[in-house]
Amino acid sequence: MSNLHLLDTKDWGLEPIRKGFGRGLADAGAKNEQIVALCADLTSSTQISLFAEQFPERFVEVGIAEQNLVTVASGMAAMGKIPFTASYAAFSPGRNWEQIKTTVALNNQNVKIIGAHAGLYTGPDGATHQMLEDVAIMRVMPNMVVIVPGDSLEAYKATLAIANDPRPTYLRLARDKSPIMTTDQTPFEIGKAYIYTPGHDLTIIANGTVTSLAVQAAESLFKDAIDAEVIHSPTVKPLDEETIYKSVKKTRAVVVVEEAQRAGGLGGAVSEFLSENLPVPVVRVGVRDQYGQSGTPEQLIHHYGLSKHHIMMAAHHAVDMKK
Amino acid sequence: MTATEGKTKKFQTPRSFTDKKLSLQKLELKANDIRQDIIKSLEAAGSGHSAGPLGLADIFTALYFDILKHDPKHPDWDDRDILLLSNGHCVPVQYTAMAHAGYLPKKELLTLRSYKSRLQGHPERHALPGLENTSGPLGSGLSQGAGMALTMRMNKQSHRWVYVVMGDGELNEGNIWEAAMFANKYKLHNLIGIVDRNNIQIDGTTEHVMPLEDLRAKWESFGWHVVDVDGNNIEAVIDACSMARAIVEKPTVLIAHTIPGKGVDYMEFDHHWHGMPVGIADVAGAPPKNQQAREALHDLRSLRGKITGDHE
Incomplete structure (x- = not known):
């Protein structure tokens, strides 16, 4: 839609989503001196290095100690700071979930959990580092906001937005470069989903790196006589139920696409909402109860059934179920 | 959290704060009262x-009635010291000490662990003003205290201290030692750890479940100043904390040697009483369950009669 100032697919650029976070945190830090950054020995790859270089007195290196990472941050938040904690998603929230629950979420402290290198785009590092369960485990935690940006520019805006929001937040980032679909003018608000492609026959809801594949799938589906509406939902929690409801009321069939386990993530959130309010077929595209492996992101996206082709098959399946 | 916290500002004392100290005899009587109220609330x-x-x-008597700079009428006072209970299961002693200090009515202690009570089974920061953290899952308090101590330094608040009470069994947790390394790195002298060295945990003695000794050497090798102290001697605890505040180049930990169940004859040194209140089960060496509370209070009242001002 034109008011979102999106790029045509032919004009898409490429950049890792985490780069937008790095720039966003440095800019947020310049605006608010209460922002502090903590890292567990992954300063450069999480891109928190940009903040650390500009504000060394507000940067805390905790070493390879993810439990300490978030609990020190909880203490700093209790004293009025706004701590951003960065590690790989496999370790934070992968290793320190209980500390996040007890000392951040239940304690309701304004700590930001930045999970970098999440999902299949972590590539050659293999299964141990490809965090696929993070969206599910963070979404079920009361008080926690969960955001999965679709490109680096959105990650930049999301970082500025969460810096100004008092709630504990999980922000999921990807390692390898992925398409830039948006522009500086494209809006971002916590809790808002955006209609990237309008349509009438089917609603495709996506976030993260694979929103780009959903948009491409919708273009090809049009040739198959399926007029699909693509909703980009960077905020998994709180879910933009209004936008989703309006779309699904019209289309009566849904495909959810995410670069994570099918169980419990965005697909879980959408299914839970619709089953209680507007029961329609929901087909979830994601990793099917499996661990990842080494490979390029492209190889892994294909292997685990998340490619444009797989999204199109899921779309046909969902539309067929309407009949 | 208050809006002014996080900014450097002049030390301000709220009107209700008093640093008038109790005599040692009165502190010992207070501790005895607190023990009796713990028994009643657990029952x-x-x-x-x-x-x-x-x-x-x-x-806790030493902390709330001598060591801490705090004000029960202004729990969010910007210049207060901070006390974190890391081993949240021991919170009955904190609730009771807080009630005696004026944070809550003493009769509320009888709501401990009940539906809609502010006195949750494990402490929740939002439930009761004056609680500084939410704890229960073990091992996180020292890190939170380190984050607070580091922030006080960033904010140039050199007149505030953070005290973190930990259990000894809790030291099995790796998170504690992550915090110990961190506090040494940042030389957090304004962080004072107090380890309740009572030698018991749920499954038995600490040295049986997971040996902690040489505990002093462990903390020292992590870069901490270590003070062994008799944790059931109020005067010794107060002195040790004064010394800890005078150590300016590194964090200090008190290894506070305490007697579990102290003051109740049939409970002392017996790990079976780690996770159990009076009055629910017959235990070898203890009175029948319906007489446990009465006998515990009897023991404590007898001890109370022996507290005199002689040693002042």
Whole structure:
């Protein structure tokens, strides 16, 4: 839609989503001196290095100690700071979930959990580092906001937005470069989903790196006589139920696409909402109860059934179920 | 959190704060009262931990009635010291000490662990003004204290201290040692750890479950100043904390040797009373369950009669 100032697919650029976070945190830090950054020995790859270089007195290196990472941050938040904690998603929230629950979420402290290198785009590092369960485990935690940006520019805006929001937040980032679909003018608000492609026959809801594949799938589906509406939902929690409801009321069939386990993530959130309010077929595209492996992101996206082709098959399946 | 916290500002004393100290005799009587109220609240709750809170009563009396700079009428006072209970299961002693200090009515202690009570089974920061953290899952308090101490330094608040009470069994947790390394790196002299060295945990003695000794050497090798102290001697605890505040180049930990179940004859040194209140089960060496509370209070009242001003 034109008011979102999106790029045509032919004009898409490429950049890792985490780069937008790095720039966003440095800019947020310049605006608010209460922002502090903590890292567990992954300063450069999480891109928190940009903040650390500009504000060394507000940067805390905790070493390879993810439990300490978030609990020190909880203490700093209790004293009025706004701590951003960065590690790989496999370790934070992968290793320190209980500390996040007890000392951040239940304690309701304004700590930001930045999970970098999440999902299949972590590539050659293999299964141990490809965090696929993070969206599910963070979404079920009361008080926690969960955001999965679709490109680096959105990650930049999301970082500025969460810096100004008092709630504990999980922000999921990807390692390898992925398409830039948006522009500086494209809006971002916590809790808002955006209609990237309008349509009438089917609603495709996506976030993260694979929103780009959903948009491409919708273009090809049009040739198959399926007029699909693509909703980009960077905020998994709180879910933009209004936008989703309006779309699904019209289309009566849904495909959810995410670069994570099918169980419990965005697909879980959408299914839970619709089953209680507007029961329609929901087909979830994601990793099917499996661990990842080494490979390029492209190889892994294909292997685990998340490619444009797989999204199109899921779309046909969902539309067929309407009949 | 208050809006002014996080900014450097002049030390301001709220009107209700007083640093008038109690005599040692009065502190010992206070600790005895706190022990009796712990027994009563645990009996009313019908569940909860007995041994740790009784063993910690002298330390919490020393903290709330001498060591801490705090104001029960202004729990969010910007210049207060901070006390974190890392081993949240011992919270009955904190609730009781807080009630005696004026944070809550003493009769509310009988709501411990009950539905809609502010006195949750494990402490929740939002439930009760004056609680500084939410704890229960073990091992996180020292890190939170380190984050607070580091922030005080960033904010140039050199007149504030953070005290973190930990259990000894809790030191099995790796998170504690992550915090110990961190506090050494940042030389957090304004962080004072107090380990309740009562030698018991749920499954038995600490040295049986997972040996902690040489505990002093462990902390020293992590770069901490270590003070061994009799944790059931109020005067010794106060002195040790004064010394800890005078150590400016590194964090200090008190290894506070306490007697679990202190003051109740049949509970002392017996790990079976770690996670159990009076009145729910017959235990070898203890009175029948319906007489446990009465006998515990009888023991404590007898001890109370022996507290005199002689040693002042």
